[in-house]
Amino acid sequence: MDVSQYLEIFIDESGEHLQTLSDCIMTLEKEPDNKDTINEVFRAAHSLKGMAGTMGFKRMQHLTHDMENVFQEVRSDKIQVDSSMIDLLFECLSAIEGYLDNIKATSDEGTEDNELIIKELNDFIAKAKGEAVESAPKESAAEEKPKESDGSFKKFELSDTEKKTVAGAREGGSHIYGMTVYVEKDCLLKAARAFLVFRAVEEFGQIVVYRPSSQDVEDEKFDLDFSFYIASTEPLDKIEAAAKNVSEIEKVISLEIEEEKTEAAESAPASTESKSAAAASAPAKTAAAPKAAAPAAKKQTAGKPATNRTVRVDIEKLDALMNQVSELIIAKNSLVSISSTEGGNFASQGFHEQIEYLERITTSLHESVMKVRMVPIENVVNKFPRMIRDLSRTLNKKMELVMTGEDTELDRTVVDQIGDPLQHLLRNSADHGLEDAALRAQRGKPEVGNIFLNAYQEGNNVIIQVGDDGNGIDTEAVKNKAVERGIITPEQAEAMSQKEIVNLLFMPSFSMAKKITDISGRGVGLDVVKSGIEQLGGDVEVKTKLGEGTTFTVRLPLTLAIIQALMVEVRDEKYAIALGSISNIEDIPVKEIKYVQAKEVIHLRGSVIPLIRLDQILDIEPREEEPESLTVVIVKRGDSQAGLVVDNLMGQQEIVIKSLGKYINGNKLISGATILGDGEVALILDVNTLM
Amino acid sequence: MAENKVEIIEKSTKQYIVVQIGSEKYGIDIGYVDNIVRMQKITRVPKAQVYFKGIINLRGEIVPVMSIRTKMGLDDDVFTNASRIIILKIEDRGALGVIVDEVCEVVTLSEDEIDRSAVSANNAKDNFINGIGKNGDALISLFEINAIIDERENA
Numbered sequence: 027m028d029v030s031q032y033l034e035i036f037i038d039e040s041g042e043h044l045q046t047l048s049d050c051i052m053t054l055e056k057e058p059d060n061k062d063t064i065n066e067v068f069r070a071a072h073s074l075k076g077m078a079g080t081m082g083f084k085r086m087q088h089l090t091h092d093m094e095n096v097f098q099e100v101r102s103d104k105i106q107v108d109s110s111m112i113d114l115l116f117e118c119l120s121a122i123e124g125y126l127d128n129i130k131a132t133s134d135e136g137t138e139d140n141e142l143i144i145k146e147l148n149d150f151i152a153k154a155k156g157e158a159v160e161s162a163p164k165e166s167a168a169e170e171k172p173k174e175s176d177g178s179f180k181k182f183e184l185s186d187t188e189k190k191t192v193a194g195a196r197e198g199g200s201h202i203y204g205m206t207v208y209v210e211k212d213c214l215l216k217a218a219r220a221f222l223v224f225r226a227v228e229e230f231g232q233i234v235v236y237r238p239s240s241q242d243v244e245d246e247k248f249d250l251d252f253s254f255y256i257a258s259t260e261p262l263d264k265i266e267a268a269a270k271n272v273s274e275i276e277k278v279i280s281l282e283i284e285e286e287k288t289e290a291a292e293s294a295p296a297s298t299e300s301k302s303a304a305a306a307s308a309p310a311k312t313a314a315a316p317k318a319a320a321p322a323a324k325k326q327t328a329g330k331p332a333t334n335r336t337v338r339v340d341i342e343k344l345d346a347l348m349n350q351v352s353e354l355i356i357a358k359n360s361l362v363s364i365s366s367t368e369g370g371n372f373a374s375q376g377f378h379e380q381i382e383y384l385e386r387i388t389t390s391l392h393e394s395v396m397k398v399r400m401v402p403i404e405n406v407v408n409k410f411p412r413m414i415r416d417l418s419r420t421l422n423k424k425m426e427l428v429m430t431g432e433d434t435e436l437d438r439t440v441v442d443q444i445g446d447p448l449q450h451l452l453r454n455s456a457d458h459g460l461e462d463a464a465l466r467a468q469r470g471k472p473e474v475g476n477i478f479l480n481a482y483q484e485g486n487n488v489i490i491q492v493g494d495d496g497n498g499i500d501t502e503a504v505k506n507k508a509v510e511r512g513i514i515t516p517e518q519a520e521a522m523s524q525k526e527i528v529n530l531l532f533m534p535s536f537s538m539a540k541k542i543t544d545i546s547g548r549g550v551g552l553d554v555v556k557s558g559i560e561q562l563g564g565d566v567e568v569k570t571k572l573g574e575g576t577t578f579t580v581r582l583p584l585t586l587a588i589i590q591a592l593m594v595e596v597r598d599e600k601y602a603i604a605l606g607s608i609s610n611i612e613d614i615p616v617k618e619i620k621y622v623q624a625k626e627v628i629h630l631r632g633s634v635i636p637l638i639r640l641d642q643i644l645d646i647e648p649r650e651e652e653p654e655s656l657t658v659v660i661v662k663r664g665d666s667q668a669g670l671v672v673d674n675l676m677g678q679q680e681i682v683i684k685s686l687g688k689y690i691n692g693n694k695l696i697s698g699a700t701i702l703g704d705g706e707v708a709l710i711l712d713v714n715t716l717m
Numbered sequence: 718m719a720e721n722k723v724e725i726i727e728k729s730t731k732q733y734i735v736v737q738i739g740s741e742k743y744g745i746d747i748g749y750v751d752n753i754v755r756m757q758k759i760t761r762v763p764k765a766q767v768y769f770k771g772i773i774n775l776r777g778e779i780v781p782v783m784s785i786r787t788k789m790g791l792d793d794d795v796f797t798n799a800s801r802i803i804i805l806k807i808e809d810r811g812a813l814g815v816i817v818d819e820v821c822e823v824v825t826l827s828e829d830e831i832d833r834s835a836v837s838a839n840n841a842k843d844n845f846i847n848g849i850g851k852n853g854d855a856l857i858s859l860f861e862i863n864a865i866i867d868e869r870e871n872a
Contacts, residue, residue: 709763
C-alpha cells in the first residue's frame with residue numbers, strides 16, 4: 027500500500043501522541059494513581075501503535091505495542107508506577123522519537139530494534155505478573171510473545187468491567203466459553219474473516235469479551251489470532267463448529283471458562299483440536315443475558331478519543347491568505363490616501379462612510395487572520411518539563427521547572443523558531459545556574475533548585491522570562507575570562523559596567539563552563555540564543571545577582587508580518603522605523619551636540635545618547651547647509667539608546683512587512699520593505715543593526 | 718502530414734523577446750519572462766550591490782530591479798519613454814526586474830539559426846551570452862539567464 031501521502035499526517039500526529047505520552051508520564055510520576063492519566067496514556071500509546079502499524083513501521087509498532095502492554099497492566103492495577111518504570115518509559119519515548127526522526131529524514135524507521143528496551147519492558151510485565159498471584163510468570167511470558175504460541179487457547183486478563191459482564195452472563199445461566207481463532211497465514215481480509223466468525227458464533231450467544239478489542243479486530247489490528255469469551259446456552263462444540271465453518275480459518279481452540287478461571291486455564295492445557303475440557307457440562311436454561319451487551323459496548327466507546335473541533339491547515343495556505351489580506355490593506359490605504367488628498371472630487375459623505383466601513387472590515391479581517399496564525403507557545407514549551415527532569419538526572423541536581431503562561435500566543439513563525447533559544451537558556455540555568463546541593467544548603471536555599479519560565483503579553487510584545495534561583499553570574503569571573511581570552515584589555519575591563527560585563531556572555535564562542543559537559547559549554551552558547559532571538563525581531567536581556575539567581579528576559583514581537591511604524595523622511599527617501607523600538611522624539615538644536623571620542627552625542631535628561639546621521643550611513647547626499655535644529659528619533663534596544671537624525675516625520679502607520687527577496691544582499695540595515703498607500707515603496711530600518 | 722511538420726518545428730524553436738541595450742540587440746528566452754512593465758519609480762536600497770538599482774512595487778509585490786548595463790560594465794542607464802523593466806520569474810528565487818532601453822519584438826528562432834560557437838569565454842561581456850541568434854540580417858545576442866542572476870559582477 028502506498029502510504030506516502032499519509033506520511034506527513036503520521037509524523038504530525040505521532041508527534042502529538044508522543045507529547046501527550048510524555049506529559050502524562052510526567053503527571054504519573056507525581057500522581058501514580060491518577061486513573062484519567064493512565065487511561066489517556068493508554069489511549070495515546072494505543073493510537074501510536076495503530077498508526078505505526080498502518081504505516082508499516084514494524085519496529086516502531088513493536089516497541090509501542092510492548093509499551094502499551096505495560097500501560098495495560100498499569101491500568102488494570104497489576105503494576106504500580108514507580109520511578110524505574112518512569113525512567114524506562116522515557117527511554118521508550120526517546121527511542122520512538124528516534125524512529126520518528128528517522129522517518130522524518132528518510133521516510134524509513136531505520137534499523138534500530140531497541141531490543142534492550144523491549145526486553146526491559148517485558149521483564150517489567152513479567153515481574154508484575156509474577157507478583158500478581160493469578161498466573162504463573164511462565165505463561166505471562168508466553169502471552170507477551172504471541173508469535174511463539176503453539177496454538178493453544180490464549181489466556182488473558184479481564185478488566186473489572188469485563189469480569190462483571192462475565193459474572194452477569196453466568197448468573198443469567200449461560201456458560202462462558204473462551205475461544206481463540208487462528209486465521210490462515212495468507213488470509214487477505216483478516217478483519218472480514220473475524221467478522222464472519224463473530225457473526226457465526228453470535229447465533230448461539232453473546233460475545234462478552236474481545237481480545238483484542240472488537241474495534242481493533244475490525245481495524246485488522248491483530249496478528250493471526252484473536253480471542254473472545256462468549257456467553258451461550260448451547261454446547262461448546264456447536265459454536266466451535268460454526269466458527270470453523272468460516273473459510274480461511276486455520277483452527278479454533280476453545281474451552282469452557284470455569285468460575286475460577288485461573289484454575290480453568292491451568293487445568294485445561296487445551297490440546298490442539300477441540301478436545302474441549304468441559305464441553306457440555308451444564309446445559310443452559312435461559313438465553314444469554316442481554317444485559318451483558320451494555321457494559322461491553324460502553325467500554326468500546328470510551329476507548330475513542332473525543333474529536334477536536336479543529337481543522338489542520340497547511341501553513342502555506344495561511345501565508346497565502348495573509349498575503350491577500352496584506353494586499354487588501356494596501357489597497358485600502360491607497361483609497362484612504364486618495365480620499366484625503368483629492369477631497370474635492372470625493373467629498374460626498376457617503377464615500378467617506380464607505381471608506382471608514384472598509385477600514386473597519388479590513389482591520390478586523392486582519393486581526394482574524396492573525397489570530398488564526400497565532401499558536402500558544404505551549405507547543406514548544408511543553409517538552410521542557412521532561413527535559414529538565416532528564417537534566418536533573420544527568421546533572422545529579424534536584425531541580426524543578428515551574429512554567430506559567432503556556433497559553434500565551436505568538437505568531438506561528440515565531441513559535442516555530444523560539445524553541446531552541448529557550449531550550450538553551452533552560453539548559454544554561456540547569457547546568458551553570460543552579461548550585462550543587464551542598465552549596466545550596468550552605469546558602470540556606472531550598473534543596474530543590476527552582477527554574478522558571480514565565481510568558482506573558484505586554485503590548486505588542488510577548489515576554490518570556492527564563493531563569494533560576496541559582497548562583498547568578500559572577501561578573502568578576504566573566505571579566506577575568508574575557509581578559510584572559512583577549513576579548514577585552516584589563517583597562518577596558520576596569521571601566522566596564524556590570525551590565526556590559528554580563529553582555530560579554532553573548533559574544534560568540536564565550537563559554538563560562540569550566541568543563542565541557544553534555545548539556546552546555548561548547549562555546550556555541552548565548553550568542554546563538556541572542557542571534558536566534560534577534561532574527562525574530564526580538565531581544566534578550568539579563569538580570570543577575572551573584573548568589574541569588576539569573577533571569578533572562580526574551581522580548582518577542584507578536585507578529586512578523588504587520589507592524590506599527592513611524593514613517594520618516596531623509597531627503598526624498600522614506601523609511602519606516604518600528605514603533606516598538608522608538609522611545610521618544612526630540613528636537614535638538616545643533617549647538618547642543620557634544621563630542622565624545624570624536625563622535626556626536628547628545629546629552630538628554632541625564633543620559634548620553636550617540637547620534638546617528640541616517641543620511642551618512644544610508645549614503646544619501648548631505649544637506650547643503652545644516653538647519654538650526656535636528657529632528658532626532660531616539661530608539662532603544664534593551665537599555666542602550668541611539669538618536670537617529672531624520673529630516674521629517676511623516677506619522678505613524680500600520681505597515682505590511684515584505685521581504686527584499688533573495689537577490690539583494692549584504693544589507694543588514696534594511697530589514698524589509700513596505701508599500702505605502704500611494705503605491706510607493708518605503709524601506710524598513712533595522713534599528714538593532716544601527717546600534 | 719502537415720500537422721506533423723508543425724509539431725517538429727515547434728519542438729526545436731524557442732521564442733525570444735528582443736530588447737535594445739545600447740547599440741546592440743539582445744534576446745531573452747520568453748520562458749523566463751513573466752511580465753514587461755513601464756519604467757516606474759525605483760526605490761533605492763542603500764548598501765545593496767551596485768548593479769541593483771533598487772526595488773519596485775509590482776502589484777503589491779516587492780521586486781528588485783537590476784541594471785544589466787551596470788552588471789555588464791556598460792554606461793549608466795538613461796531612462797527614456799521607451800525604457801522598460803523586464804520581469805523575469807526564476808524558480809526558487811522569485812521575480813527579478815531587468816532594465817532595458819527598449820523592447821523591440823518577439824522572434825522565433827530555431828536551433829540552427831543560433832550560433833553557439835561565436836561565444837568566447839574571454840570576452841567579459843560574452844559571459845552573459847550563450848549564443849548569437851540570426852534573424853534575417855539582424856544579429857541578436859541571447860542572454861544566459863543564470864549568468865544574469867548570478868552574484869558575479871563584471872569588473
